[in-house]
Amino acid sequence: MGMDVAIATRIRMIxxxxxxLSGPDLLGFALDHAVTETGGLGGMAHLRGTGARPLLLAAVHGLIRTVARDWEEVEPDGASAPARAMAQGAPVWAPTPGAGDGTGPALPAGSGLLAVPLITPEEVTGALSVLMVPAERPAPERWAAVEALAAWAAPRLRGDPPDRDQDRGRGRDQGRGRDQDQDRDQDQDRGRDRDQDQGQGQGQDPGQGQDPGRDGGRDRGGTRTLMADDQVSQALWHMSDAFFAVDSDWRVTFVNGEAERLLGTSRTTLGRxxxxxxxxxxxxxxxxxxxxRYRRAAESGTPVGFEVRWPTDQRWYSMRLVPVPNGLTVYAADITASRAHEAERAAAExxxxxxxxxxxxxxxxxxxALTMRDVVNAIADRVLPPFGASGIVVQLIEGRVIRIAxxxxxxxxxxxxIDGASIDDVSPVAEVYHTGAPAFVESVEEYTARYPAMAGRPAAAHKQAWAFLPLIVSGRNIGCSVVAFAEPRRLNAEERALxxxxxxxxxxxxxxxxxxxxxxxxxxxLQRGLLPRALPSLSSVTTAARYLPASEGIEVGGDWYDVIPLSGARVALVIGDVMGHGLSEAATMGRLRTAVNTLAELEFPPAELLTRLNDLVSDLGDNLYATCLYAVYDPARATCVFSSAGHPPPAVVRPGHPVRFAGGAPDPPxxxxxxxxxxxxxSLEEGSLLVLxxxxxxESAARDIDRGMRHLASALxxxxRAPGPGTPGATGTSATGTSATGTGAGTRRWSGCATRCWPSCCRRSSSPPMTRRCSSPAPMRSPPTTSPHGRCPRGRSPRARRAITSGTS
Incomplete structure (x- = not known):
């Protein structure tokens, strides 16, 4: 594993x-910096005792006393990380060690222990261990830093094996000896604190009056960083990161050169x-x-890291607060540049x-989008707002002429x-067409300089910047799309690419x-050509019709209608729909319309005419179905007789009466x-309306039949009630579907309501033709229950059942 240049330089300085240093001071020094370099919670060092004795705890950093006591002795052939590192002679990473699992005494949950052996040329003398959170394998450079510190310290520890019998008074009663030793340590700690307080009271520095050889620089937390040491101070002073330390009273005891930029010079900071x-x-x-945050770090005894923007220079620093015995050390790394890079990366993402x-x-x-208008509107809605553009125009090339699409x-x-301009003129559209590359014009001045013959166009268009984009399809340049701006605009590389x-x-x-x-x-x-160009002008009735495609498809529908004069001033009204869409259905619709006209001239009654028409449809194929309603109005008797094959009932509007839907359930298609x-x-008295x-x-995907029929009745x-002056009564209805057809007749002027086919209910009758007389048409009602395919499931013939399952509108 390797270290980056900055860490390697820092290790060399340390x-x-x-x-x-030597002995405990050396071991503590190496342990302190191992914990710092890895960002660990704390650390400990074990050395091999004399003979076959257990591994003995020789140094501690950052661990509370109760935890450290559990690790005072480690079996050399056990499964703990220090024992395994010494046995294998190689670093060992042990995540989340816990009590009772055979890996050593308990440590904080979610932590991991990195143990590195202390190897001399003769033997493995001990292990340096760092406790880390979370329990994730350390980065290679951090791992290598601990190995480097262990490799540096191990040779210098030769000849200094620990002897716990002398230090701890071990005997038959080890528990009592350990308690007595703990009391002695606490007495020594109190004595040192008292000596330090006296020294400070006499104007001495905190480090004066102490004998490092006698105490080894250690306190009850393990080891103590020798900041007063001149060489260490020099190394810390020249660190690239800011570093300062405070004691337990929050007095600043050390600041390096970079820290002076944050807190001020040593002369104004130290001692305060x-x-x-x-x-x-x-x-x-x-x-x-x-x-x-500082207080919480000191109270918890756990290293804390966070980012902060320092008020004096407005730069960002990554601060790491590391509690040490009787104080706190602070590392502050300037991360302004890295944050800026991160912000740029995030912005790019x-x-x-x-x-x-x-x-x-x-x-x-x-x-x-289907039509050109749909496409242009979609482009305008999705492209103009993100770029702050104010307009778009699509120009297509037709021959040598530029057309506005x-x-x-x-x-x-x-x-x-500009519509109809020549592609041979010098213009931005012609330039893009010939080169196949986009052109970007940032201002009116640039436009005028590049295209002087068209200097007046920017003012006429109210635009001041443009992006001329070629429209290339399968290698062919079909025209140009122009995105324009109301103000001068310079598009950056990212915007141009998009x-x-x-x-x-x-x-x-x-x-x-x-x-x-x-x-x-x-x-x-084609559809218009198959329908009547004009309705006949009749003395007995006023007729009007309208065909309106209700969808945006390009397939031809099968709807048709006709008004046919008969003898005796009678009038035949017919409306129908061939199920399906396409040229075949349109051709069938033409045949049926012709057949109805032929049969009407023979003046068959409605039921007979539909019977003959049904035979014709049956001869055309098994999978062909159509609905049809044929009505004959007799002005002399003021009646209308009709028959229906799967078609919705006609609406009847009589003066002074509500809208009614005439007839019962229709026969099958x-x-x-x-x-x-x-x-x-x-019965149709004068002034009545008959609407087919x-x-x-x-009916539509968004509206059921009941609502639709109520809407139709309301519109009629x-x-x-309110016809326009000199025009038929206006009926406002909306149509959805594939096509829309309507026709109507009345003794006064009428406006037809148009749309496509209504799912009809088919009913089979075995009785002879019968006539239902309706002096008052049936009140408006909901259509009979239909099958999911829109056809009534009743009817015994196989053809009727096929119509139910395959007939669609």
């Missing part, structure tokens, strides 16, 4: 400072309390909790996370002025939206029904 220095420097005002999040959000939004945040007159990455996502989404818009336009044109179909007759619709008006009631 060993040089301790070259003059630490609190005097804090008050003079106003430390308590800036860090009111600092004093209590946050920027990367934000960049990833922005890309993810834009990707999700673009995945849901979409924009946000630009004046409309400006967009009209915008460039986002432009790739924009290009893919814009090309997809462009193709979608083309296909959507074609689909709408075409392709699944078994004729005959039921016929319903409704498909089911999307009353409002329309009949």
């Amino acid at each position: 060993t040089e400072a301790g070259d003059g 309390t630490l609190w005097d220095a804090f008050a003079r420097l106003r430390v308590d005002d800036a860090e009111p909790d600092l004093r209590s 946050r920027a990367a996370a934000e960049r990833t999040a922005r890309i993810g959000e834009l990707t999700d939004a673009l995945a849901q 979409g924009a946000v945040g630009y004046p409309q007159p400006f967009l009209e002025s 915008l460039t990455a986002l432009s790739g996502l924009m290009g893919q989404a814009i090309e997809r939206a462009r193709l979608y818009d083309i296909e959507h336009t074609r689909a709408k044109e 075409l392709g699944a029904a078994q004729p005959p179909f039921e016929t319903t007759e409704v 619709y498909t089911d999307g008006l009353v 009631s409002s329309a009949t």
Whole structure:
């Protein structure tokens, strides 16, 4: 294991400072610095006794007396970390030793013991052990530091084996001897304290009047750091970190050169309390909790570390408070630079996370966008705010012409002025198109200098900085996306890289939206071509219809409607829906519309017409189903007769009456029904409205059928109460689904309600065609219970059951 340069230098200075030490002083000196270098809680040193005696505790640092007493003797062939280190001649790491587990006496929970053997050329003389929290294997450089101190101290200990019999008066009654020895140690401690107090009272330094040879520099806590030693003082003085020490009365006893930057010069600090220095420097005002941290460290006897911003120089320091016998030592390392680096790293990580999040959000939004307008709005919502931009315009290349595909945040007159510009002109869009690389313009002055022919554009657009991003799809440059700013703006490298990455996502989404818009336009044109271009003008009724796609899909729907004049001023009204979407369904819808017109000319009654239409649908295939409602209005009798194949009931609005839904449960859809179909007759006095619709008006993923029918009834009631002047009564409804179709007739003007198909309830009737007369239509009610697929489970034919399971709208 190796040490970094700073630790190696410090170890060399420590060993040089301790070259003059020997015996207990040497061992204590090495142990003190081993604990300090590892940041341990404390430490102990054991030496081999004479003969086959146990390993004897020779030095202690930072451990309370009760803990140290348990380690006074260690069996050399036991499982404790010191014994194993000596037996193996190599360092041993033992996490969480505990009493009774065979690894030695108890130590604090969650701690670990690093034991390093003291090896001389002749033998292993002992072990140097450091107690550490948490119980994690020490870093290699810390491990190596303890090994270096042990290797330095071991050769200097030769010839100094401990003799506990002399020191402890061991005999047959070891317990009594140990107690007597403890009392003697306490008496010696009190005597030394008294001598020290007398010396200080006579103006002597705390270290004067003491005989290191007699006491060995040791007190009842184990060993004592020899700060008064000149060589040690020199080493501590030149440390790169600040170091100072206080005694048990909080008087400053030592400050090195770096510590003077924190507390002041030695002349103004030594001999005074630490609190005097804090008050003079106003430390308590800036860090009111600092004093209590010092006191807690001294009272607990446990090293404490924390970071603090020192008020005198506003720099950050990592402070480590290490309690020592009769005082406290403080190490303060300047970590301002490392904190700044850490802050920069954290900022970079946050920027990367934000960049990833922005890309993810834009990707999700673009995945849901279909039309060009959707894509442009998604880009504006996700890209403009993070960069503080005020506008975006998407320009696509069509031949040699630049076209505006979409924009946000630009004046409309400006967009009209640049739409249709030539790609051969000198412009930023042309430059990006030809080079395939983004261009960033930071100010109006730069824009004017680069494109003098377009010097008036910034003022017209109300922009002062731009990012021109190429839109490249499968290696083709299809145009340019311009992100603009209302103020001069310099984008840094990180922002430019992010915008460039986002432009790739924009290009893919814009090309997809462009193709979608083309296909959507074609689909709408095809759908419109299959429906009536205009409704006939009739004297007996006023009719109106509307088809409205209720989704953004490009597939053609199967909804259709028609108004067919009959003889005797009668009028046939028909509405239907082929289940499914696509060209096949649209073709089937065209066939059915043609068939209805042909059968209507033969003036079949509604039930008979649906029977023949059902045969036609059955001949087209087993998996083809359609709903249809066919009604005939007779103005002479003021009645309307209709039959339904799986279609929702018509709404009837009579003057002075609430909205009603006429008819009973509809028969199964075409392709699944078994004729005959039921016929319903409704009285329609002058001024009444008959409304036919498909089911999307009353049902959607966000609204059930009951709510939808109530909404429709409410809308129709409002329309009949407040018609617009000179126009049909306005009905405000919302449609959701794949398509929307509606038609209606009345003796006065009417506005149709439009949407797609309503899940109908099919009912099989074995009776002959019957007519239900409704002088007053059935009151509005909830539709009969339907299956999960939207079709009634009733009906005995296999085709009806297939309609239930496979029919969708």
